[in-house]
Amino acid sequence: MSVPRRHTLPAMEAVSAGDWNALIGDDHPFLRHEFLHALEASGSVSPATGWVPHHQTLWQGESLVGVMPLYHKQHSFGEYVFDWAWADAWERAGGRYYPKALTAIPYTPAPGPRLALAAGIDPRTAREALASAWEEGELSSWHLLFAEQAEVAEWQSTRPGLLARHGVQFQWRDRGYGDFDGFLAAMTSKRRKAIRRERRLVADQGLSLHRLEGEAIDAAALEHFYRCYEITYLERGRRGYLGLDFFRRLLATMPESLLLVQARLGDRPVATALYLQGARTLYGRYWGSEVSADCLHFEACYYQGIEHCFERGLTAFDPGTQGEHKLTRGFEPRLLTSLHHIAHPRLRAAVARFCDEEREHVLAYRRAAEASLPFKS
Structure with a gap:
């Protein structure tokens, strides 16, 4: 099978809901065409709000075989993995942090898939094709937020230079x-x-x-x-x-x-x-x-x-971000990983140090949270 052709969509309405939804499965409402289109059609996501759609799609001939939401951002509002300090430090040093590229669901810190592929499409080839969307041009960075852990590992295998940042959410499991x-x-x-x-x-x-x-x-x-x-x-x-x-x-x-x-x-x-x-x-x-x-x-x-x-x-319930009060009510800590491509070597080195230092605190927090669960031994 030939290598898929990458194409950027300026809006969700540029592709049919049926073609998009056929790729994403039945457990992820935020990745559905209807959800992403509603954000754009209602004006909640638009250049005026600082979210410019650049959705990435992969095609075999006339067939849609891969989709991944992507936005160019002029700020960091509505993301829930906070990089304001990175932007401030880099701009005070004379750099330019915005625009950046973001793969996430706007205003929605819910873990789930971010890249969906048709059967038979080689995932590594697909990721290589998609990475060119932010590794060229004047974007300072690309950020993958709230992806599932298996997808994070696949991206790390394809691009070992991606920086990993960890966080904790709470989720109920039956x-x-x-x-x-x-x-x-x-x-x-x-x-x-x-x-x-x-x-x-x-x-x-x-x-x-x-x-x-x-x-x-x-x-x-x-x-x-x-x-x-x-x-x-x-x-x-x-x-x-x-x-x-x-x-x-x-x-x-x-x-x-x-x-x-x-x-x-x-x-x-x-x-x-x-x-x-x-x-x-x-x-x-x-x-x-x-x-x-x-x-x-x-x-x-x-x-x-x-x-x-x-x-x-x-069998699972994700109640949203933050809150030790969820822990005492039976919601278990879950480690999340975001990935970050930083173009400039100096900024990348500084962010890498930050992530390394933060990681130890996050892992210690998760261990303490697990020890505080209200269940019998």
């Missing part, structure tokens, strides 16, 4: 618990009682939780969710990255991937959490509340998600 009570039974008595108390406290405040899926999420529920989502950002003094039109597009084009958890006081919704789901994994993403209620965030964003996994046979 270890054969059977149901929520079985999950609690695997914990120490202290943590089991604490979680039951948190759940009772939510109910004692008059709050009830309701899970809506797909087409059961109507326009009113989605608009209420968006008001709550904006509240979360306004509390930090800014607007959310994503507009209501983005969420409307998701509901219109991929409703089967959406789960909305709604908290109600009587019949009135007062808080919501919006999840996405694949064939095996639940992804917690967006949350907001109009009320201040003890433990409501834990119930809407963690416990409802775990119960949903049991009901739907999902």
Whole structure:
């Protein structure tokens, strides 16, 4: 078979959803054409917001055989693997850090595949072809964020000079618990009682939780969710990255991937959490509340998600970034690796030293987190 031809897409609409989605499997909603297109069509991703699409595709004749999202960035917002210090240090030294190239899902720190290939395409040949997209021209760097560990290892094999940076997230796994009570039974008595108390406290405040899926999420529920989502950002003094039109597009084009958890006081919704789901994994993403209620965030964003996994046979739950509070509620630490191609030798040497020093702290943190899990020995 001939070497695939690389082609850059200036927008997701330049390729059909069917051709793109045929390559990516059934467990990764963020890599779906509908999700990436909704970001662009809603204006959340655009040159005006500092995200310029340069999606990489591979072709055999007229057949699409490889896809990888790629953006040229003029800043580092919305990435969740922070390189602001690198950019600042390099620009103070007289260098130019932006534009850079980024392979990631905008505003979405969820691990998953970043390169998808058709059967029969040699992965190493594909990666060699794709690397030319950022190793030529005036880009300072390329960054691969939140890729799966197997994909990270494959890139390191192809390009040993890529710098690795580590981080930790927390993820729930079904270890054969059977149901929520079985999950609690695997914990120490202290943590089991604490979680039951948190759940009772939510109910004692008059709050009830309701899970809506797909087409059961109507326009009113989605608009209420968006008001709550904006509240979360306004509390930090800014607007959310994503507009209501983005969420409307998701509901219109991929409703089967959406789960909305709604908290109600009587019949009135007062808080919501919006999840996405694949064939095996639940992804917690967006949350907001109009009320201040003890433990409501834990119930809407963690416990409802775990119960949903049991009901739907999902075996993993990624609740989002950050938070030791996830650890004590049964979410296990997971090591993540980002990869970084740095063009200039001096900047590369400085970033390599930073990553080496940071790595020891991250690995120590993960060991401490594993030792603090609330499960019985």
